[in-house]
Amino acid sequence: MDPNVWLSRRALKLHAVILILVPAFLALCAWQVSRAVAGNSLSWAYVFEWPIFAVYAVYMWWRLVHEGAEDTPPPAATTGAPGGRTSAAGPEPAAHPEVEQEDDELAAYNAYLAQLAERDRAAEG
Numbered sequence: 478m479d480p481n482v483w484l485s486r487r488a489l490k491l492h493a494v495i496l497i498l499v500p501a502f503l504a505l506c507a508w509q510v511s512r513a514v515a516g517n518s519l520s521w522a523y524v525f526e527w528p529i530f531a532v533y534a535v536y537m538w539w540r541l542v543h544e545g546a547e548d549t550p551p552p553a554a555t556t557g558a559p560g561g562r563t564s565a566a567g568p569e570p571a572a573h574p575e576v577e578q579e580d581d582e583l584a585a586y587n588a589y590l591a592q593l594a595e596r597d598r599a600a601e602g
Contacts, residue, residue, distance in 0.1 A: 488542045495538040502531035 482488060506527035513520035 482542060491538055493542055495534060498534045499531045502527045502534065506531075 506518060507512040509520045509527060513524055
């Protein structure tokens, strides 16, 4: 695990949010306990709901902090280039026939729209 994951700008913002949310949820739980003990029966549902919210917030915090790390590609390998220089070898593009088909369809649609626009300009002038 990369230690920079915990100290990235995004992770620090998430840390700040979780440090506010969890104590707030626990304080709301304590408040609902006092209301429930005082006779408000509906508050018993909230007594159990606020800790569930806190657990879910911690779960999402963990996922979001680590999600950013998984999205970051590993550093590219360097290969020796002529003249002693090094260059980064980028990843090879993956062949996706669906994407190429969509690109062809999009290009055909854009050409059709251009024809319509040209026809409108010719009709106006």
